[in-house]
Amino acid sequence: MEWVSEKVGQTVAIRVTGRMDAVTAPGFEQECGRWIDQGENDLMVDLSNLEYISSAGLRVILGTGKKLKNRGGSLAFGGMSPMVKEVFEISGFSAIFPIYDNLESALAAR
Amino acid sequence: MTPVPAPGKANGLAFRMALFILTSTTLIFGVAFGYNYVYSRDLMLKNVRENATHLTQALVRRIEGKLISVEQMPRYLARHLDNRNVTRHSLGVMIENMVAANRDIYGSTVAFEPYALDPEARYFAPYVYRNEIGGLVATHLGGDHYNYFLWDWYRLPRYLDRPVWSEPYFDEGGGNALMATYSHPFYDLSSGRPSFRGVVTADVSLEELKAAIGSVSLYQSGYTVLISRTGRFLAHRDPDRIMRDSIFSLAEALNLPALRRVGKDMIQGKEGFLRIDGLDGEGRVWLCFAPVPAIGWSVGVVIPEQALYADILALNHTVLLIGAAGFTLLLVVVVGISRSITRPLKSLVGATSEIAHGNLDISLPKIAVRDEVGQLSQSVDEMRLALKEYISHLTETTKARERIESELKIARSIQMNFLPKRFPPFPERREFDIFAVLEPAKQVGGDLYDFFFLDEDHLFFSIGDVSDKGVPAALFMAVTKTLMKGIAEQNRDPAEVLDRVNGELCHGNESSMFVTLFCAVLDLRSGRLCYSNAGHNPPLVLHRDGSQKWLALPPGLVLGGMEEAVYQSRELVMAPGDKLLLYTDGVTEAMNPEGAFYSEARLLAQAQEGVADSAESLVARVMASVRRFSAGAAQSDDITLLALSYKGTHASGGGGTSVI
Numbered sequence: 001m002e003w004v005s006e007k008v009g010q011t012v013a014i015r016v017t018g019r020m021d022a023v024t025a026p027g028f029e030q031e032c033g034r035w036i037d038q039g040e041n042d043l044m045v046d047l048s049n050l051e052y053i054s055s056a057g058l059r060v061i062l063g064t065g066k067k068l069k070n071r072g073g074s075l076a077f078g079g080m081s082p083m084v085k086e087v088f089e090i091s092g093f094s095a096i097f098p099i100y101d102n103l104e105s106a107l108a109a110r
Numbered sequence: 111m112t113p114v115p116a117p118g119k120a121n122g123l124a125f126r127m128a129l130f131i132l133t134s135t136t137l138i139f140g141v142a143f144g145y146n147y148v149y150s151r152d153l154m155l156k157n158v159r160e161n162a163t164h165l166t167q168a169l170v171r172r173i174e175g176k177l178i179s180v181e182q183m184p185r186y187l188a189r190h191l192d193n194r195n196v197t198r199h200s201l202g203v204m205i206e207n208m209v210a211a212n213r214d215i216y217g218s219t220v221a222f223e224p225y226a227l228d229p230e231a232r233y234f235a236p237y238v239y240r241n242e243i244g245g246l247v248a249t250h251l252g253g254d255h256y257n258y259f260l261w262d263w264y265r266l267p268r269y270l271d272r273p274v275w276s277e278p279y280f281d282e283g284g285g286n287a288l289m290a291t292y293s294h295p296f297y298d299l300s301s302g303r304p305s306f307r308g309v310v311t312a313d314v315s316l317e318e319l320k321a322a323i324g325s326v327s328l329y330q331s332g333y334t335v336l337i338s339r340t341g342r343f344l345a346h347r348d349p350d351r352i353m354r355d356s357i358f359s360l361a362e363a364l365n366l367p368a369l370r371r372v373g374k375d376m377i378q379g380k381e382g383f384l385r386i387d388g389l390d391g392e393g394r395v396w397l398c399f400a401p402v403p404a405i406g407w408s409v410g411v412v413i414p415e416q417a418l419y420a421d422i423l424a425l426n427h428t429v430l431l432i433g434a435a436g437f438t439l440l441l442v443v444v445v446g447i448s449r450s451i452t453r454p455l456k457s458l459v460g461a462t463s464e465i466a467h468g469n470l471d472i473s474l475p476k477i478a479v480r481d482e483v484g485q486l487s488q489s490v491d492e493m494r495l496a497l498k499e500y501i502s503h504l505t506e507t508t509k510a511r512e513r514i515e516s517e518l519k520i521a522r523s524i525q526m527n528f529l530p531k532r533f534p535p536f537p538e539r540r541e542f543d544i545f546a547v548l549e550p551a552k553q554v555g556g557d558l559y560d561f562f563f564l565d566e567d568h569l570f571f572s573i574g575d576v577s578d579k580g581v582p583a584a585l586f587m588a589v590t591k592t593l594m595k596g597i598a599e600q601n602r603d604p605a606e607v608l609d610r611v612n613g614e615l616c617h618g619n620e621s622s623m624f625v626t627l628f629c630a631v632l633d634l635r636s637g638r639l640c641y642s643n644a645g646h647n648p649p650l651v652l653h654r655d656g657s658q659k660w661l662a663l664p665p666g667l668v669l670g671g672m673e674e675a676v677y678q679s680r681e682l683v684m685a686p687g688d689k690l691l692l693y694t695d696g697v698t699e700a701m702n703p704e705g706a707f708y709s710e711a712r713l714l715a716q717a718q719e720g721v722a723d724s725a726e727s728l729v730a731r732v733m734a735s736v737r738r739f740s741a742g743a744a745q746s747d748d749i750t751l752l753a754l755s756y757k758g759t760h761a762s763g764g765g766g767t768s769v770i
Contacts, residue, residue: 055577063622091645092667
């Protein structure tokens with residue numbers, strides 16, 4: 001899994017590509033943690049190019065979301081492939097995280 | 111462990127080195143020796159040829175000098191007698207003076223035609239010769255016992271009208287010696303036309319000539335020969351051959367055509383240097399020959415090849431001796447050097463053999479020399495230390511892995527011990543049939559399933575998946591299952607159960623671990639199914655008529671995610687013959703070696719085929735299909751399947767009460 005992150009205004013945008021599973025998820029968790037440690041509270045993750053997400057990936061997302069929530073920040077998703085969207089819906093994650101159609105509209109909505 | 115070659119093989123190196131060096135040295139020496147031999151032989155032969163030619167020429171000159179000096183006196187006397195008459199007395203004085211004046215002349219006569227000087231005497235030939243002690247003896251030739259008119263020395267000049275050297279002969283009744291005679295004719299010129307009156311002769315003793323040429327020696331066993339115009343031996347090493355044999359009779363006797371050809375060349379006055387094989391008792395000889403033109407003889411110098419090469423052979427023996435000594439010395443040096451190389455190698459081999467057998471504490475032999483062997487020893491020592499370190503590291507790693515594996519074993523045991531594994535669990539109940547299986551992954555995921563009766567008619571069942579692996583997941587699974595059972599026994603609404611379990615799990619859940627869970631309560635009398643879901647995959651509903659659908663689930667977050675999460679219950683009425691298939695994502699995400707997922711589609715297909723199966727058969731069918739698909743690839747997640755087949759109350763034999 002690879003990702004590119006940049007700061008757009010107050011928001012940190014992270015574009016993810018590949019598979020998020022038990023092997024790759026910890027790296028993504030560290031990437032998010034790095035931004036949070038820098039004082040960023042607003043993370044926007046683009047999952048349009050994510051092929052697969054396992055329960056380990058969901059756990060990282062849940063942990064990151066809880067961490068941000070405790071600080072008054074938020075974790076949102078801009079864009080999602082159908083498969084990932086299904087996982088989000090089944091697991092109930094789509095009910096607790098804001099999900100937008102794509103990153104641009106998500107950033108614009110901020 | 112690979113067998114270490116026997117240390118005895120180390121000898122092979124020294125042996126091979128010695129063999130290689132000594133063989134090549136011997137070869138080089140052999141080539142040099144051979145070249146030297148051939149070259150020096152050729153040089154020697156050239157030298158010999160020059161020497162022999164010079165010697166032969168010297169002999170020819172010496173013989174010819176004698177002959178020419180012998181010829182002078184008779185020629186002079188013949189000229190003198192051509193025009194004058196002489197008295198008997200003065201003739202005798204003249205002859206005597208002639209013999210006395212020339213030491214090479216053995217004897218001399220003036221022989222007249224019958225009655226030419228003295229009308230009284232048929233024979234008149236005063237003869238003076240040397241006796242054994244050197245004194246001169248005067249006599250007369252001719253008589254009934256010595257008719258000199260028939261002798262060659264008289265006849266030939268007379269008929270040929272020129273001076274002639276006779277063939278050597280034994281002068282029986284004359285000089286009584288082996289001799290050759292020079293005869294010069296003289297004439298009576300008074301009548302205007304020369305008429306033959308007689309000959310003046312001078313004899314040369316062959317003994318004298320032999321002495322002159324025999325004193326020359328060439329190489330140890332070389333000798334000189336002298337042959338006459340007819341090839342007869344006049345001088346030879348073997349006295350028996352002189353005058354008796356000729357070169358041609360010898361060639362005949364020995365059957366040597368080459369010798370005959372040489373003889374022909376010699377009497378034809380040619381020169382030559384050549385080799386002759388097969389001479390009696392002499393083997394191979396070299397012959398150098400040259401003519402004596404004055405008399406038509408030929409001088410030869412014979413050198414046996416054996417004598418010729420004696421020096422070279424002696425030299426070769428010395429060189430071979432030096433070579434052998436060098437070879438021995440080299441052998442000693444090479445063996446010494448190889449030993450000095452292989453000795454430390456041998457001890458190294460011993461040490462490495464010990465290392466190979468696992469003794470890493472052995473100290474390597476100290477090699478003081480900093481050559482390749484020394485470096486090798488050091489490298490081996492470094493290898494030993496590295497191996498030692500590696501093995502101790504490996505031991506630690508193995509221990510760590512064993513610890514992890516024992517933890518995994520614990521996790522698996524926690525997981526499995528919490529699950530109902532006895533099937534059929536309720537043999538007395540005919541209204542339904544339930545079967546479940548959990549196949550833990552190597553790392554042990556946190557899958558769980560459970561079922562139990564809430565009361566006589568209500569069956570609670572669930573399936574779930576913890577979002578972690580190993581001991582933490584197993585513990586989380588155990589906690590979830592225990593909580594769920596405890597809560598469900600007090601509260602039979604599935605949404606309530608999930609809500610309360612979630613509340614408990616969220617409490618102090620720092621690690622964000624969560625569990626997906628589907629749970630339901632089936633009223634066995636009515637077939638009414640009340641269910642709720644916390645983030646789990648939707649179960650499959652299989653109707654008796656073969657149709658199938660995914661169970662419509664209410665939204666619900668995974669358990670342990672957020673305290674505020676809300677869960678809802680839904681209902682479905684199952685008809686007798688309907689089935690439910692619950693599974694975890696270990697089934698749909700089982701991977702084959704190419705990395706493809708088993709997928710929901712394959713699950714649907716298997717369920718379609720197993721529409722008439724019992725719960726156990728359905729689970730077995732899907733499991734077998736998953737195994738076929740994964741083709742032995744190791745799975746990263748647990749695989750859990752739970753099938754429930756509802757049969758309705760009319761099929762019940764137990765305590766169920768039929769309502770419908």
